[in-house]
Amino acid sequence: MFRPVSRTWLILDIIGAVFGLAVTTPLTFVTGDTGLSKWILSAPAAVTVYVxxxxxxxxxAAIxxxxxxxxxxxxxxxxALQMAAGLPPAAYDLAILVVLFATAAWGTTRVLWIGGISALGGGVLGGIYFAVVWSGELGTDPAAAMRAAMLAGLMATVFVLAMVMSWGTGLLWRVVLNGRATQMARAQAELLAAEEQERVRIARDMHDIVAHSLAVVIAQADGARYAATVKPEAATEALGTIAQIARGALSDVRLLLTQLRHRQGDGPQPTLADLETLFAQVRQAGVEPRITVDPMPPGEPPGAIQLAVYRILQEALTNAIRHGDGAVDVHLAWLPDRVEVHVANGMSAASVPNPGGHGVIGMRERAQLMGGTLQAGQEGERFVVRATLPIAGAQA
Structure with a gap:
């Protein structure tokens, strides 16, 4: 029944209604024929009913x-009161146009159609009422009655046009408001989608960086603990590797946090040139990758493809460090239109990677962003990651 309306608009509506009442009521007595109602009411009573x-x-109109x-x-x-009292149309009837506009602009669907029916029915009823009133006054002979009927028809047409135009203007305003609301909702949805994509991207980068770095650090720390009593220099070397990897991870995390906080700057963007460093870290963690690249890249691959290949290999090798048995096979095939990535490692009996974990999800998302595909899962006694990334799509 009641819509949520701000106090400001409600006050403005009340002020506007008071102004309309103050202006149209005197105009009624200046331009109207108050004596027209004398066949029902006396003049003083007619004035009272007018007001x-x-x-x-x-x-x-105020509400x-x-x-x-x-x-x-x-x-x-x-x-109804106006017609029952026999009062002719007057200036204050402009308030009806305001109400019809409101039914179309702000009413529910049912109220909208009630307003439309009221505009048509009210206009016709007003014309008939006008004909009856004028027939009573001017119907002294057939010619006068004909003139009254013609005038009544003309007035009915005017009433209907005025009311329908007011209701139609409200309907047009309703369409404008709905369009604005739809546009705002679309913009909000696009903003939320963009923010969600950004959070997923940052979470994916954070996972790749932190998971890989921590896996190498844990492997080095475990090795240093066992080697400390037998080969102290190995423990010192492991500690140096841990410090180096931790510093690099800290730098990458700082870049990501800066991007998350200020929405500026790029996150860590490794390339194929950084793969040697990645393989070296994997070797230091106690896993020996057997790497095959055939055929070699035809020129310089797009930066997005280089980043995707690096991150997929990083996560696959991290899984090999955490869940593998110490050996992993890496094969890259740089074909003219695509690059194929194949990583396979044996699985230790104590730990099996989760195909639905965050790392696998992140690899699959990276492949899909490039328009490619990725499958990861257990095949016999090995865990295999296969990815195909189209190079043409990344260039486009």
């Missing part, structure tokens, strides 16, 4: 934004 009807109609349904009901009560 009462004006208050009712402009009162409906038309707050409650269009209640406003149209009150407007019908005022119009």
């Amino acid at each position: 009462l009807v004006a208050i009712i109609l402009w009162g409906a 038309c934004r707050l409650s269009p349904a209640l406003a149209i009901g009150i407007a019908w009560v005022g119009a």
Whole structure:
């Protein structure tokens, strides 16, 4: 029944209605024929009813934004009272146009159609009422009655046009408001989608960096603990590797946090040139990758492909460090239109990678962003990662 309306708009509507009442009521007595109602009411009673009807109609206009349904009901009560008292159309009837506009602009679907029916029916009823009133005054001979009927038809047409135009203007405003709301909702949805994609990207980069670095650090720390009593220099070398990897991971994490906080700058963007460093870290963690590249890259691959290949290999090798048995086979095939990545490692009996974990999900997302595919899962006694990335799509 009532819509949420700000206090400012409600006050403005009330002020506007009071202004309309103050302007149209005197105009009614200046331009109207109050004696027209003498066949029902005396002149003093007619003036009283004039003022009462004006208050009712402009009162409906005052709440038309707050409650269009209640406003149209009150407007019908005022119009019925006006016709029952035999009062002719007057300036204060402009409030009815305001109410019809409100039913189309802010009413529910049901109120919208009630307003449309009221515009048509009210206009026709007003014309018939006008004909009856004027027939009673001017119907002294057939010619006068004909003139009254023609005038009544003309007035009915004017009433219908005015009311329908007011209702149609409200309907147009409703379409504008709905368009704005739809546009705002679309913009909000696009913003949320962009933010979600950004969070997923940062989470993916964070996982790749932290998971790989921690896997190498844990492997080095375990090796240093066992080697400390037998070969102290190996423990010192392991500690140096741990410090180097930790510093690199800290630098990458700082870049990601800067990007997350300030929405500027690029995150860590490794290339194929960094693969040797990655393989060296894997070897230091106790896993020996057997690497095959056939055929070699035809020129310089796109940066997005280089990043995707690096991150997929990084996660696959991290899984090999955490869950493998110490050996991993890496094969890269740089074909003219695509690059194929194949990583396979044996699995230790104590630990089996989860195909639905964050790392596998991140690898699959990277491949899909490039328009490619990735499968990861257990094949016999090995865990295999296969990815195909189209190079043409990355260039486009």
